[in-house]
Amino acid sequence: MEANTRGTGRLPAAFLTPGSSSFMDFLSEHSPEMLPGKRVLPPVQGHVEAPHGTTIVAATFPGGVVLAGDRRATMGNMIAQRDIEKVFPADEYSAVGIAGTAGLAVEMVKLFQLELEHFEKVEGATLSLEGKANRLSTMIRGNLGMAMQGLAVVPLFAGYDVDREKGRIFSYDVTGGRSEEHGYAATGSGSIFARGSMKKLYREDLTEQQATTLVVQALYDAADDDSATGGPDVARRIYPIVTVISDEGFRRLTEAESSEIARSILERRLEQPDGPRAALL
Amino acid sequence: MSTPFYVSPQQAMADRAEYARKGIARGRSLVVLQYADGIVFVGENPSRALHKFSEIYDRIGFAAAGKYNEYENLRIGGVRYADLRGYTYDRDDVTARGLANVYAQTLGTIFSSVGEKPYEVELVVAEVGATPEEDQIYRLPHDGSIVDEHGSVAVGGNAEQISTFLDQRHQDGMSLAEALKLAVQALSNQTNGAEREIPAERLEVAVLDRTRPQQRKFKRIVGRQLSRLLQTEEASAEPTEVPSDNDDE
Numbered sequence: 001m002e003a004n005t006r007g008t009g010r011l012p013a014a015f016l017t018p019g020s021s022s023f024m025d026f027l028s029e030h031s032p033e034m035l036p037g038k039r040v041l042p043p044v045q046g047h048v049e050a051p052h053g054t055t056i057v058a059a060t061f062p063g064g065v066v067l068a069g070d071r072r073a074t075m076g077n078m079i080a081q082r083d084i085e086k087v088f089p090a091d092e093y094s095a096v097g098i099a100g101t102a103g104l105a106v107e108m109v110k111l112f113q114l115e116l117e118h119f120e121k122v123e124g125a126t127l128s129l130e131g132k133a134n135r136l137s138t139m140i141r142g143n144l145g146m147a148m149q150g151l152a153v154v155p156l157f158a159g160y161d162v163d164r165e166k167g168r169i170f171s172y173d174v175t176g177g178r179s180e181e182h183g184y185a186a187t188g189s190g191s192i193f194a195r196g197s198m199k200k201l202y203r204e205d206l207t208e209q210q211a212t213t214l215v216v217q218a219l220y221d222a223a224d225d226d227s228a229t230g231g232p233d234v235a236r237r238i239y240p241i242v243t244v245i246s247d248e249g250f251r252r253l254t255e256a257e258s259s260e261i262a263r264s265i266l267e268r269r270l271e272q273p274d275g276p277r278a279a280l281l
Numbered sequence: 282m283s284t285p286f287y288v289s290p291q292q293a294m295a296d297r298a299e300y301a302r303k304g305i306a307r308g309r310s311l312v313v314l315q316y317a318d319g320i321v322f323v324g325e326n327p328s329r330a331l332h333k334f335s336e337i338y339d340r341i342g343f344a345a346a347g348k349y350n351e352y353e354n355l356r357i358g359g360v361r362y363a364d365l366r367g368y369t370y371d372r373d374d375v376t377a378r379g380l381a382n383v384y385a386q387t388l389g390t391i392f393s394s395v396g397e398k399p400y401e402v403e404l405v406v407a408e409v410g411a412t413p414e415e416d417q418i419y420r421l422p423h424d425g426s427i428v429d430e431h432g433s434v435a436v437g438g439n440a441e442q443i444s445t446f447l448d449q450r451h452q453d454g455m456s457l458a459e460a461l462k463l464a465v466q467a468l469s470n471q472t473n474g475a476e477r478e479i480p481a482e483r484l485e486v487a488v489l490d491r492t493r494p495q496q497r498k499f500k501r502i503v504g505r506q507l508s509r510l511l512q513t514e515e516a517s518a519e520p521t522e523v524p525s526d527n528d529d530e
Contacts, residue, residue, distance in 0.1 A: 009386035011383055014361075016358045016387075023361075110368070111368070121360045122360055
């Protein structure tokens, strides 16, 4: 009877083993094949074609942080999806935006959300913001094998640090290297242009409203110069996803709110295609 | 070599059941009640850190009486089961019935396997539905049986007496304050008929609130919110609004 603990329908031993509060640790013990990092990719010739998500931007303001992403996924020179969602709540006080291979990234986010929720339920307390950022780091590192084959996932993690009472941003590289960004950050193919845009527009005393405008401006500039980043699509009513995390928790702007920001930017750009000008000196 | 004494299977099982029941009876009782907007868990617990109630999944809560290390193990097993199932399929595919089944199998196997000592625990698994009719409450005694409960349930030392008390007084569509008051009253009744006061700071209260906008309906009620609810007891004589599906007309 004891030999076949699965046959009786009782919880297998791994479920009742005390110890780790991590869902990933549990998974690697119980069914490692379900972990993204444990999968073996057969050797492939050339490049694997899969939809890629593009630009994610984030900026802090006193009292919180905004995280936003465009809606385009590309596969080579083709637009794979026009309305993909790339910014997700990780838990009540943090969010993650993803650039890179869309399929893998979405799976990573799902597992990351679960990892945080699982810890919270088992321990009865939430992880610190640094702890969450480190967990994400581990997950990206687990994907290194895939990344070497061109299927990289590079997220941007933003959250409200309840202890320090401020918004914080963490950026990553493909190897899982993590660095805290001050003020603003961007990732993905259009990130160079988005960062340039924010560099000129960012100020430390932005209001929440201004910060949301800033990130949409940056996405507009990215879409302007990077073909893989999608601009606001007025005809189809597809607008960037903008999220705000403050001491009140995670909030995603409604479609009406984000369309209003995008439209007002669009209107000004009809007169000034390059957007607002920063002072020369 | 000595021959082991023959013990009849009936006697062996009765002994094990007796052992488990005694263990459970040492613990304090707790009650789980349906109210208009969900399910409330109430128990006496001097500890703030070691919970008797906890969240398993979006709509599923867990309550346990008996030996802490054993029910804590089962609780974590349940969280792992639910999270794995939700990850493999979908969040909607995690149900209290499935979880109760797994717990029943686990408790039953442990109870009847000679090599293991029976668990001294009694569990309640509850799931809040979209309407009170869809609420599910399962009570899982130490031997692996499942009892489908409605309205109210008590587990732990004084369970039988408390259940009878609750069955007579519990009504469908009670407000949270009313249900909480009834629960505290039930817990304060002692075996010898006397009543004792349980101060608010020794109460552990949690709810599965179907009106909560978040996906996760489990919430602990502590501090000021708890004392406010306990105080509205007296004021709750005034008619509370009829708990029906009051959608905007």
